[in-house]
Amino acid sequence: MTVEHLNTALLIGTAVVLVAVAAVRLSVFSGLPSLLLYLGLGLALGDAGAGISFNDPDLTQVLGYAALVLILAEGGLTTRWSDIRSSVAPAAVLSTVGVVVSVLVVAVAAHLLLNRPWIEALLVGAVLSSTDAAAVFSVLRRVPIHPRLAGILEAESGLNDAPVVLLVVTLSAQAAGEAGHGWLELVGLATLELAVGGLVGLLVGFVGAAALRRLALPSSALLSLAVVALAVGAYAAAARVHASGFLAVYVAALVLGNAHLPHRAAVRGFAEALGWLAQIGLFVLLGLLASPQDMDKAWVAAQQLALASALVLGLVLLLVARPISVVVSVTAFRLPWRHQAFLSWAGLRGAVPVVLATVAVSAIGPDVRWMFDLVFVLVVVFTLVQAPLLPFVTRRLGVGNIVDSRDLDLESAPLETLDADAVQVRVGETSRMHGLEVFELRLPPGANVTLVVRDGTSFVPDQRTVLRRGDQLLVVATSAVRRDVLRRLRAVSRGGRLAVWGQSAEAPRGTRAISQAGGYGTAGSRVAGAIRGVRGRLPGRSPGSTSRRGGGTLR
Numbered sequence: 339m340t341v342e343h344l345n346t347a348l349l350i351g352t353a354v355v356l357v358a359v360a361a362v363r364l365s366v367f368s369g370l371p372s373l374l375l376y377l378g379l380g381l382a383l384g385d386a387g388a389g390i391s392f393n394d395p396d397l398t399q400v401l402g403y404a405a406l407v408l409i410l411a412e413g414g415l416t417t418r419w420s421d422i423r424s425s426v427a428p429a430a431v432l433s434t435v436g437v438v439v440s441v442l443v444v445a446v447a448a449h450l451l452l453n454r455p456w457i458e459a460l461l462v463g464a465v466l467s468s469t470d471a472a473a474v475f476s477v478l479r480r481v482p483i484h485p486r487l488a489g490i491l492e493a494e495s496g497l498n499d500a501p502v503v504l505l506v507v508t509l510s511a512q513a514a515g516e517a518g519h520g521w522l523e524l525v526g527l528a529t530l531e532l533a534v535g536g537l538v539g540l541l542v543g544f545v546g547a548a549a550l551r552r553l554a555l556p557s558s559a560l561l562s563l564a565v566v567a568l569a570v571g572a573y574a575a576a577a578r579v580h581a582s583g584f585l586a587v588y589v590a591a592l593v594l595g596n597a598h599l600p601h602r603a604a605v606r607g608f609a610e611a612l613g614w615l616a617q618i619g620l621f622v623l624l625g626l627l628a629s630p631q632d633m634d635k636a637w638v639a640a641q642q643l644a645l646a647s648a649l650v651l652g653l654v655l656l657l658v659a660r661p662i663s664v665v666v667s668v669t670a671f672r673l674p675w676r677h678q679a680f681l682s683w684a685g686l687r688g689a690v691p692v693v694l695a696t697v698a699v700s701a702i703g704p705d706v707r708w709m710f711d712l713v714f715v716l717v718v719v720f721t722l723v724q725a726p727l728l729p730f731v732t733r734r735l736g737v738g739n740i741v742d743s744r745d746l747d748l749e750s751a752p753l754e755t756l757d758a759d760a761v762q763v764r765v766g767e768t769s770r771m772h773g774l775e776v777f778e779l780r781l782p783p784g785a786n787v788t789l790v791v792r793d794g795t796s797f798v799p800d801q802r803t804v805l806r807r808g809d810q811l812l813v814v815a816t817s818a819v820r821r822d823v824l825r826r827l828r829a830v831s832r833g834g835r836l837a838v839w840g841q842s843a844e845a846p847r848g849t850r851a852i853s854q855a856g857g858y859g860t861a862g863s864r865v866a867g868a869i870r871g872v873r874g875r876l877p878g879r880s881p882g883s884t885s886r887r888g889g890g891t892l893r
Contacts, residue, residue: 380625402693412613414591425489470688535582543593
């Protein structure tokens with residue numbers, strides 16, 4: 339490569355990134371997942387568009403693995419352990435037992451509908467069994483749902499890549515004619531690799547967090563680099579000892595992200611920037627690999643491959659395999675049927691199945707190129723169906739979040755010094771908080787409403803400010819009372835004033851004392867000045883920005 343080639347590559351890369359960033363806004367208005375727009379961008383750059391020729395499944399697999407490492411690291415670093423603690427057990431079962439059930443159901447359908455050998459049918463089921471972390475995180479940014487459901491989806495998308503990759507690699511080797519393991523031996527090997535991968539992640543996470551505290555790096559940029567490097571190093575260390583690197587990177591990132599290290603906002607912002615860049619690069623690359631010319635060949639060969647039956651296979655995955663795996667996995671945890679129905683619909687596929695299809699193509703050869711085209715079509719079509727309907731499904735099933743926090747990444751020293759959190763909530767159309775005055779919220783000591791945004795205008799409320807539908811509230815709370823604040827707001831939104839007076843006497847007394855003092859109380863008075871710095875920024879906050887939940891709505 340010469341300098342001229344480098345200049346051209348940088349120019350094209352810059353254009354791709356800028357178009358991809360703009361596509362996030364387009365996805366907000368259109369309702370289409372931005373990840374599909376990235377795929378379309380890759381198709382437009384391919385042979386049938388700009389003429390860039392790319393047909394290297396091996397390189398796609400390598401770069402896909404690298405992108406998935408960064409995506410999982412971002413997912414772990416930006417996930418609060420308190421938000422998923424109660425969801426880890428059902429998510430773990432859904433990521434193991436649920437995967438097996440889904441593979442078996444899809445394999446039966448693939449064998450009958452596509453008339454493929456059992457080993458290839460099982461491989462198709464394995465490739466399609468993994469939900470995609472990037473797709474799930476993208477949806478959770480803009481669809482506020484029940485906290486436990488959000489926790490299950492987050493944890494599942496972070497955990498299920500590891501067992502699925504092991505299964506796909508093993509089945510691909512067997513399909514290629516290599517000596518394989520017996521099923522019992524395979525189960526034992528998978529269990530060992532997952533266990534070692536998890537231990538490596540825990541070790542790197544805890545040791546790395548302790549080392550970073552002792553180093554006390556002077557720059558948030560250096561700390562961000564060190565944290566991401568540790569997470570990536572966990573993947574590499576586990577993979578070198580033939581353990582699950584994907585589980586190791588997610589666990590290590592989860593530990594580091596919840597280790598109360600300094601500069602949390604900077605670390606999170608850096609990780610999310612890398613995650614977005616990895617998603618853009620991965621989906622554009624997959625779009626390049628799946629050129630329309632190859633897709634046309636797949637459509638012409640529909641008589642042999644029964645492409646119509648392949649779309650039916652997608653319906654089997656969406657309406658049969660996923661629901662059965664959810665029921666088998668989470669019924670024991672007493673999840674309501676409405677929650678189970680939502681989990682069944684929200685099992686989004688994205689880049690991971692397409693990357694795993696390249697694993698099969700690399701191991702077996704061009705004879706299974708049909709599998710890549712098949713998986714690509716299924717992922718695109720059913721993501722187009724599932725993702726835009728998620729808000730509707732959320733409303734119909736009644737699993738929307740009554741109040742959920744939007745963590746604001748404020749580069750404000752007082753918040754870190756006081757160990758406080760700034761959360762944003764929105765008063766929904768049916769919330770009984772409408773008409774209440776601020777003092778009637780009876781927030782616990784250490785928490786206060788510091789800013790209200792109404793009709794695009796922000797102001798600092800007093801205790802007699804009346805709340806209205808559509809108001810966005812910025813609540814500052816010490817970390818110790820954050821969960822109590824969310825519970826209080828949920829109760830008020832459901833029960834109105836009766837819920838407020840139904841609380842214990844201690845909290846109202848503390849609130850009255852704050853009100854009589856005429857200030858904002860423990861943390862609020864000292865950070866009110868810092869919070870005023872975000873005036874005017876809240877209404878324009880992009881739904882695709884650093885927030886994990888996409889904001890909470892009080893209904």
